[in-house]
Amino acid sequence: MYQYETHMHTSPVSYCASVSPEEQVRAYKDRGYAGIIVTDHFFNGNSACPKGLSWEDAAAFFLSGYERAKTEGDKIGLDVFFGMEYAVFGTEFLTYGLTPEFVRTNPAMDKLSPREFSALVRANGAYLAQAHPYRTGSWIQNPYPVDPALIDGVEIYNVCSGNETTNGMARQFARRHKLPAQAGTDSHSAELPFTSGIALREKARNIFDIIEAIKTGRAELMIPEDTHGSIR
Numbered sequence: 582m583y584q585y586e587t588h589m590h591t592s593p594v595s596y597c598a599s600v601s602p603e604e605q606v607r608a609y610k611d612r613g614y615a616g617i618i619v620t621d622h623f624f625n626g627n628s629a630c631p632k633g634l635s636w637e638d639a640a641a642f643f644l645s646g647y648e649r650a651k652t653e654g655d656k657i658g659l660d661v662f663f664g665m666e667y668a669v670f671g672t673e674f675l676t677y678g679l680t681p682e683f684v685r686t687n688p689a690m691d692k693l694s695p696r697e698f699s700a701l702v703r704a705n706g707a708y709l710a711q712a713h714p715y716r717t718g719s720w721i722q723n724p725y726p727v728d729p730a731l732i733d734g735v736e737i738y739n740v741c742s743g744n745e746t747t748n749g750m751a752r753q754f755a756r757r758h759k760l761p762a763q764a765g766t767d768s769h770s771a772e773l774p775f776t777s778g779i780a781l782r783e784k785a786r787n788i789f790d791i792i793e794a795i796k797t798g799r800a801e802l803m804i805p806e807d808t809h810g811s812i813r
């Protein structure tokens with residue numbers, strides 16, 4: 582099986598991360614993963630992007646986490662794919678399938694509502710999953726899932742921003758609305774007791790193979806043993 586991380590952060594792009602892109606790539610390679618999707622916080626989330634930059638410079642800052650990871654991945658043999666974690670008042674979305682070029686050429690794409698962002702993502706053939714939909718926090722205005730019609734999938738298992746209760750509620754939400762499920766670590770540091778993600782029978786040629794596997798239920802979710810029995 583080929584293992585892929587679906588949710589991870591790098592420093593300094595994500596303010597909350599303590600690990601460089603190169604260290605992340607090496608850590609996942611050591612754990613036996615085939616690839617990772619870099620999902621740094623976009624400007625509307627926990628971004629460390631300096632204020633007052635032009636869109637071009639801000640985009641370059643945001644993309645540097647992915648680009649550095651990609652360079653290191655190419656060097657040591659780990660596939661690195663581009664993603665982002667988009668936030669609207671604390672409600673977060675994992676987005677796969679947009680390109681770095683798309684970010685560079687779409688100024689103000691950080692100012693959209695969930696409905697507007699969903700429409701933009703879909704109009705461009707990309708994929709949108711709500712991350713840890715029941716997570717609570719002072720910065721999260723609405724700690725519930727969005728309208729299921731706006732998303733293509735749900736993160737039903739999150740190692741670092743979820744717990745048994747919130748992960749369980751997310752799983753039920755996905756089931757109730759027949760939405761594809763995915764699992765991820767949300768890693769912000771290299772030292773973690775265990776990691777999550779998805780496992781595919783075939784190596785993904787690109788991000789769209791991963792999207793397709795999640796959508797069709799062919800992606801096996803990497804869930805620690807003790808909760809595995811109740812996942813499907």
Ligand SMILES: [Zn+2]
Pocket residue numbers: 590595597598622627769
């Ligand atoms: Zn974070």
Ligand SMILES: [Zn+2]
Pocket residue numbers: 588589590666712767
């Ligand atoms: Zn995250």
